[in-house]
Amino acid sequence: MRKELRGEERYTEIGRVECEQISALPGVLDDISISGCRIHFPLPADVDKEKEYTVFIQLSRQDFPDRLQLLCQPQWFVVNEKESQVEIGLAFLRSPDSPELARLIESLKQKENSDDITSLIIEDDTDFIS
Numbered sequence: 001m002r003k004e005l006r007g008e009e010r011y012t013e014i015g016r017v018e019c020e021q022i023s024a025l026p027g028v029l030d031d032i033s034i035s036g037c038r039i040h041f042p043l044p045a046d047v048d049k050e051k052e053y054t055v056f057i058q059l060s061r062q063d064f065p066d067r068l069q070l071l072c073q074p075q076w077f078v079v080n081e082k083e084s085q086v087e088i089g090l091a092f093l094r095s096p097d098s099p100e101l102a103r104l105i106e107s108l109k110q111k112e113n114s115d116d117i118t119s120l121i122i123e124d125d126t127d128f129i130s
Helices: 098-113
Strands: 011-018 027-032 036-041 053-059 068-080 085-092
Touching (some): 036 068
Antiparallel strands (some): 011 053, 027 036, 036 085
Protein backbone atom coordinates (compact mmCIF):
# COMPACT_ATOMS: atom_id res chain seq x y z
CA MET A 1 0.00 0.00 0.00
CA ARG A 2 1.34 3.44 -0.84
CA LYS A 3 1.89 6.13 1.75
CA GLU A 4 -0.63 8.94 1.44
CA LEU A 5 0.59 12.51 1.77
CA ARG A 6 -1.92 14.61 3.68
CA GLY A 7 -1.98 18.15 5.02
CA GLU A 8 -3.59 17.12 8.30
CA GLU A 9 -2.92 14.14 10.53
CA ARG A 10 -5.54 11.40 10.21
CA TYR A 11 -6.84 9.43 13.18
CA THR A 12 -8.36 5.98 13.02
CA GLU A 13 -11.77 6.15 14.64
CA ILE A 14 -14.77 3.83 14.61
CA GLY A 15 -18.08 5.36 13.66
CA ARG A 16 -21.31 4.91 11.78
CA VAL A 17 -21.91 7.18 8.79
CA GLU A 18 -25.29 8.08 7.35
CA CYS A 19 -25.84 9.91 4.08
CA GLU A 20 -29.11 9.11 2.35
CA GLN A 21 -27.94 11.00 -0.75
CA ILE A 22 -25.23 8.36 -1.26
CA SER A 23 -26.64 5.15 0.24
CA ALA A 24 -29.81 3.98 1.97
CA LEU A 25 -27.65 1.79 4.22
CA PRO A 26 -25.28 3.26 6.80
CA GLY A 27 -21.56 3.29 6.13
CA VAL A 28 -18.42 3.06 8.24
CA LEU A 29 -15.92 5.76 9.20
CA ASP A 30 -12.37 4.61 8.42
CA ASP A 31 -10.37 7.66 9.52
CA ILE A 32 -10.88 11.34 10.25
CA SER A 33 -8.96 14.62 10.38
CA ILE A 34 -9.89 18.27 10.89
CA SER A 35 -10.17 18.70 7.12
CA GLY A 36 -11.83 15.46 6.01
CA CYS A 37 -12.45 11.76 6.39
CA ARG A 38 -12.43 8.44 4.59
CA ILE A 39 -15.60 6.36 4.70
CA HIS A 40 -17.05 3.33 2.97
CA PHE A 41 -20.56 2.10 2.26
CA PRO A 42 -21.59 -1.56 1.78
CA LEU A 43 -23.12 -0.95 -1.66
CA PRO A 44 -21.72 0.53 -4.85
CA ALA A 45 -23.07 4.06 -5.35
CA ASP A 46 -22.75 6.95 -7.75
CA VAL A 47 -20.95 9.89 -6.16
CA ASP A 48 -20.91 13.33 -7.76
CA LYS A 49 -17.62 15.12 -6.98
CA GLU A 50 -19.24 18.49 -7.76
CA LYS A 51 -22.04 18.01 -5.23
CA GLU A 52 -22.08 18.80 -1.51
CA TYR A 53 -23.41 16.12 0.84
CA THR A 54 -24.70 16.27 4.41
CA VAL A 55 -23.11 13.43 6.37
CA PHE A 56 -24.05 12.31 9.88
CA ILE A 57 -21.30 10.58 11.86
CA GLN A 58 -22.15 8.66 15.04
CA LEU A 59 -18.96 7.91 16.96
CA SER A 60 -18.45 4.94 19.27
CA ARG A 61 -16.87 7.18 21.92
CA GLN A 62 -18.79 7.87 25.13
CA ASP A 63 -17.48 11.44 25.35
CA PHE A 64 -19.19 12.27 22.01
CA PRO A 65 -22.70 10.87 22.42
CA ASP A 66 -24.39 12.97 19.72
CA ARG A 67 -23.86 12.46 16.03
CA LEU A 68 -21.93 15.06 14.07
CA GLN A 69 -23.65 16.79 11.16
CA LEU A 70 -21.02 17.78 8.61
CA LEU A 71 -21.26 19.30 5.15
CA CYS A 72 -18.81 17.52 2.83
CA GLN A 73 -17.57 17.45 -0.73
CA PRO A 74 -16.14 14.26 -2.24
CA GLN A 75 -12.48 14.47 -3.26
CA TRP A 76 -12.19 10.93 -4.60
CA PHE A 77 -14.10 7.68 -4.60
CA VAL A 78 -13.49 4.07 -5.59
CA VAL A 79 -16.28 1.64 -6.41
CA ASN A 80 -15.25 -1.93 -5.66
CA GLU A 81 -17.88 -4.09 -7.32
CA LYS A 82 -16.08 -7.31 -6.32
CA GLU A 83 -16.61 -6.48 -2.63
CA SER A 84 -19.84 -4.55 -3.35
CA GLN A 85 -18.79 -1.33 -1.67
CA VAL A 86 -17.77 2.24 -2.36
CA GLU A 87 -14.91 4.01 -0.55
CA ILE A 88 -15.04 7.82 -0.46
CA GLY A 89 -12.63 10.55 0.60
CA LEU A 90 -14.54 13.61 1.82
CA ALA A 91 -13.38 17.16 2.51
CA PHE A 92 -15.25 18.96 5.29
CA LEU A 93 -16.82 22.32 4.55
CA ARG A 94 -17.97 24.80 7.22
CA SER A 95 -20.69 22.86 9.03
CA PRO A 96 -23.06 23.18 11.99
CA ASP A 97 -20.88 20.79 14.01
CA SER A 98 -17.45 22.14 13.00
CA PRO A 99 -16.71 23.16 16.64
CA GLU A 100 -17.54 19.61 17.83
CA LEU A 101 -15.31 18.20 15.11
CA ALA A 102 -12.44 20.40 16.32
CA ARG A 103 -13.06 19.15 19.88
CA LEU A 104 -13.00 15.54 18.66
CA ILE A 105 -9.73 16.01 16.76
CA GLU A 106 -8.12 17.69 19.77
CA SER A 107 -9.24 14.76 21.94
CA LEU A 108 -7.79 12.25 19.48
CA LYS A 109 -4.54 14.22 19.31
CA GLN A 110 -4.21 14.24 23.10
CA LYS A 111 -5.01 10.54 23.29
CA GLU A 112 -2.31 9.76 20.71
CA ASN A 113 0.27 11.95 22.46
CA SER A 114 -0.41 10.35 25.82
CA ASP A 115 2.46 8.07 26.80
CA ASP A 116 0.71 6.86 29.96
CA ILE A 117 -0.15 3.21 29.30
CA THR A 118 -2.08 2.96 32.57
CA SER A 119 -4.87 5.03 31.02
CA LEU A 120 -5.44 2.09 28.69
CA ILE A 121 -5.67 -0.36 31.59
CA ILE A 122 -7.23 1.54 34.48
CA GLU A 123 -9.71 4.37 34.07
CA ASP A 124 -9.27 7.48 36.23
CA ASP A 125 -12.63 7.11 37.95
CA THR A 126 -11.98 3.54 39.13
CA ASP A 127 -12.65 2.87 42.83
CA PHE A 128 -10.96 -0.02 44.54
CA ILE A 129 -12.62 -1.93 47.35
CA SER A 130 -10.40 -2.76 50.28
